[in-house]
Amino acid sequence: MPHTKDDLPDALYSAAQVRALDASLIAAGTPGFELMQRAARATWRALVRHWPTANELTVVAGRGNNAGDGYLVAVLARRAGWHVRVLAAGDPQHLQGDAALAHAEAVSDGVAVQAWGPQSELRGVVLDALLGIGLTGEVREPYASAITAINASGLPVAAVDIPSGLSADTGRVLGVAIRADLTVTFIGLKLGLFTGDAADVVGELVFNDLQASAETFSGVAVSACRLSAGNLPRLASRAPTSHKGKFGHVLLIGGDRGLGGAILLSAQSALRSGAGMVSVATRSEHVPAALARLPEVMVLGVSSANQLMGLLQKVSVLVVGPGLGQTSWGRSLLSAAANAPLRQVWDADALNVLAEGQVSLPKDCVITPHPGEAARLLGISTAEVQADRPAAAHALSKKYTAVVILKGAGSLVASPDGRLAVCHQGHPAMAAAGLGDVLAGLVGALLAQGMGAFDAACLAVWLHANAGAQVGKSGRGLAASDLIPAIRQLLEEQAPCLK
Structure with missing residues (x-):
C-alpha cells in the first residue's frame, strides 16, 4: 500500500x-x-x-x-x-x-x-x-x-x-x-x-x-514513533461545571534585565494553551509591561529567591529559564525552583546553569535544549549532538532522568523509559528568536492540565511545529507570538474543549 x-x-x-x-x-x-x-x-x-x-x-x-x-x-x-x-x-x-x-x-x-x-x-x-x-x-x-x-x-x-x-x-x-x-x-x-x-x-x-x-x-x-495527528495524546474535554482551579497554576520564572520579553512570551503561551492560572516571577522593572500586555497574568517582581517561597506553595507547575540569565539573580531563583517538589519545565539559561553542575534537576521534569544547550549538558560538541541526534536525546534523558525535547529540524522527544518520538513538521520561517519560549510555556500549560511529562512534550512539540508550518506560509518575518493563536486553534481542533 x-x-x-x-x-x-x-x-x-x-x-x-x-x-x-x-x-x-x-x-x-x-x-x-x-x-x-x-x-x-x-x-x-x-x-x-x-x-x-x-x-x-x-x-x-x-x-x-x-x-x-x-x-x-x-x-x-x-x-x-x-x-x-x-x-x-x-x-x-x-x-x-x-x-x-x-x-x-x-x-x-x-x-x-x-x-x-x-x-x-x-x-x-x-x-x-x-x-x-x-x-x-x-x-x-x-x-x-x-x-x-x-x-x-x-x-x-x-x-x-x-x-x-x-x-x-x-x-x-x-x-x-x-x-x-x-x-x-x-x-x-x-x-x-x-x-x-x-x-x-x-x-x-x-x-x-x-x-x-x-x-x-x-x-x-x-x-521511534512519528508524531502525527492520528496518534497524539489528547487533553480530556471539560465538564460544563469546570473552573480555573481544575486546570493548574503555572508559575514562570525568568526575565532578567534586558530579557523580559522571553518570560512574557512563555506566559502568554501558557495562558492561551489552557492553564487555569498563570503567574510570572520576574524583575520588578518588568512588572508594568507584563501587566499592560497580559492583564490576566499575576505578576510578581522579585529581587531574591526568598520572595518566591510563598508563591511556590500555591502553584502546581514551574517553567524556569526563559530570559533567566546567568547572574546571581537568576541562579538564586533557579536554586529555589530546583528544591521545590513540583513538576517543572527547564529551558534556556536554566539548562546552561544545569550544565555547570551547580544545581540538580528535580524529578518528573521536561527539559527543552537546542543542540548547543544539549552539547553543554552532555559535555560534547554541538557537531557531535547533530551527528546522532537520537543518541543524544536518549543520553540526555538517561543522564538527567527527564523527558527531553531536543529541538531542531526533526525535533525529538525522549523519555527515560526509552521511548522516542519524532516531529518532522515545521517551517524554515521558524528560524527566529523566542519560539523556544513559546514552546516552554505550552509544555507547562499541558502539564498543568494533567498530562504526563512525555505526553505533554509530544503534544506540545507537534502543536508548536504545526502552528509554525501554518503561520510560516506567509514567509519570512515570523514572530514567536504569531504562533500562539495558531497553537490555540490547533489544540481546539485536536482536543475540543467541549464534547
Missing part, C-alpha cells in the same frame, strides 16, 4: 531493523527478487506521478540491492517507451544475488549500461540507486563525485529508499548526499528520514510496505 507524506505509518526503524523486516518477509515465503520487483514498481509509479510529462531516465547505480532496484526501474521505464540509460558507478561484475539478476534482466531487455565517469552526461529524470540504507561511514569515491555531479546537474532527482549519503539511523549527511526531489522508501520508515539533515535532502517522501503483513512487524522492535 503506498503512502504520501500526509499518510505515513507511525513506526520508525533503524537500518538494522528494516533489514530484519526484509529477512522476515523472505523467511515468510516472499522471494527477495520479488521484493526487489515490488520496490521497482513502487518507485516507477511514484516517479511517473511526480513527473507525468517526462520521457527520459538516467539511473545512476551502485553495486548493492539499491542498484538492483534501479536496474529494474530502468527496465520498466524502457518498456514504457522512455529513453533510458544506466550509469554504473559500481562495477556490475561485482553485483551479487538479486541485484545481479536485476542487472541481467536490464541487459537482456536492451537497457544501455555504461560505466560512470567524470564526463558522463546526465539527462531527463535522474534516479539515485547508489548506496541505500547500509551506509555508515563517509561517502567514498566514485560515489562522492557521482553525488556531487547529480546535485550540480539541476535535473529532477528521485532516490530509491533513501538519498545516497544520508544516514538511515541518524539523519546525518555522511560527507555528501543526494538532494532528492522525491524519495521512495520501502517496508519500514527509517528514522533518519525525519531528523537532522533529512529535511534538506529527502524531498517528497513516498512509502510502500511491499505488501508486508502485520505479522512481519510483530517481532521487530521500533526505534
Whole structure:
C-alpha cells in the first residue's frame, strides 16, 4: 500500500531493523527478487506521478540491492517507451544475488549500461540507486563525485529508499548526499528520514510496505514513533461545571534585565494553551509591561529567591529559564525552583546553569535544549549532538532522568523509559528568536492540565511545529507570538474543549 507524506505509518526503524523486516518477509515465503520487483514498481509509479510529462531516465547505480532496484526501474521505464540509460558507478561484475539478476534482466531487455565517469552526461529524470540504507561511514569515491555531479546537474532527482549519503539511523549527511526531489522508501520508515539533515535532502517522501503483513512487524522492535495527528495524546474535554482551579497554576520564572520579553512570551503561551492560572516571577522593572500586555497574568517582581517561597506553595507547575540569565539573580531563583517538589519545565539559561553542575534537576521534569544547550549538558560538541541526534536525546534523558525535547529540524522527544518520538513538521520561517519560549510555556500549560511529562512534550512539540508550518506560509518575518493563536486553534481542533 503506498503512502504520501500526509499518510505515513507511525513506526520508525533503524537500518538494522528494516533489514530484519526484509529477512522476515523472505523467511515468510516472499522471494527477495520479488521484493526487489515490488520496490521497482513502487518507485516507477511514484516517479511517473511526480513527473507525468517526462520521457527520459538516467539511473545512476551502485553495486548493492539499491542498484538492483534501479536496474529494474530502468527496465520498466524502457518498456514504457522512455529513453533510458544506466550509469554504473559500481562495477556490475561485482553485483551479487538479486541485484545481479536485476542487472541481467536490464541487459537482456536492451537497457544501455555504461560505466560512470567524470564526463558522463546526465539527462531527463535522474534516479539515485547508489548506496541505500547500509551506509555508515563517509561517502567514498566514485560515489562522492557521482553525488556531487547529480546535485550540480539541476535535473529532477528521485532516490530509491533513501538519498545516497544520508544516514538511515541518524539523519546525518555522511560527507555528501543526494538532494532528492522525491524519495521512495520501502517496508519500514527509517528514522533518519525525519531528523537532522533529512529535511534538506529527502524531498517528497513516498512509502510502500511491499505488501508486508502485520505479522512481519510483530517481532521487530521500533526505534521511534512519528508524531502525527492520528496518534497524539489528547487533553480530556471539560465538564460544563469546570473552573480555573481544575486546570493548574503555572508559575514562570525568568526575565532578567534586558530579557523580559522571553518570560512574557512563555506566559502568554501558557495562558492561551489552557492553564487555569498563570503567574510570572520576574524583575520588578518588568512588572508594568507584563501587566499592560497580559492583564490576566499575576505578576510578581522579585529581587531574591526568598520572595518566591510563598508563591511556590500555591502553584502546581514551574517553567524556569526563559530570559533567566546567568547572574546571581537568576541562579538564586533557579536554586529555589530546583528544591521545590513540583513538576517543572527547564529551558534556556536554566539548562546552561544545569550544565555547570551547580544545581540538580528535580524529578518528573521536561527539559527543552537546542543542540548547543544539549552539547553543554552532555559535555560534547554541538557537531557531535547533530551527528546522532537520537543518541543524544536518549543520553540526555538517561543522564538527567527527564523527558527531553531536543529541538531542531526533526525535533525529538525522549523519555527515560526509552521511548522516542519524532516531529518532522515545521517551517524554515521558524528560524527566529523566542519560539523556544513559546514552546516552554505550552509544555507547562499541558502539564498543568494533567498530562504526563512525555505526553505533554509530544503534544506540545507537534502543536508548536504545526502552528509554525501554518503561520510560516506567509514567509519570512515570523514572530514567536504569531504562533500562539495558531497553537490555540490547533489544540481546539485536536482536543475540543467541549464534547
